[in-house]
Amino acid sequence: MKEKAFFDVKSVKVYNIDEYALQVQFYDGTEKICYLKNNIQKGYFPVFKALIDKELFAKVGVVDGIVTWDNGADINPLSMYNGLFDNNI
16 A cells, blocks of 8 residues: 555544544545644644633634644644544543
């Protein structure tokens, strides 16, 4: 099976389903639950710190195939597709 490249993976729909969790549907119909609580709370990436605000977190959308928020935070769709955020730890 050929590995997918960044430009091969696009998000098409995203839903805020739980506390800091997203359901993401990709162009090929694949769906993933992405758990972001750990990344947001630990502040691994400064742009994500603001997403601790649940109202801001809920303002998630898809722009040009990438999951984004109003504050400019975004997530590489290939990372979500490949399971980087699959665990709710």
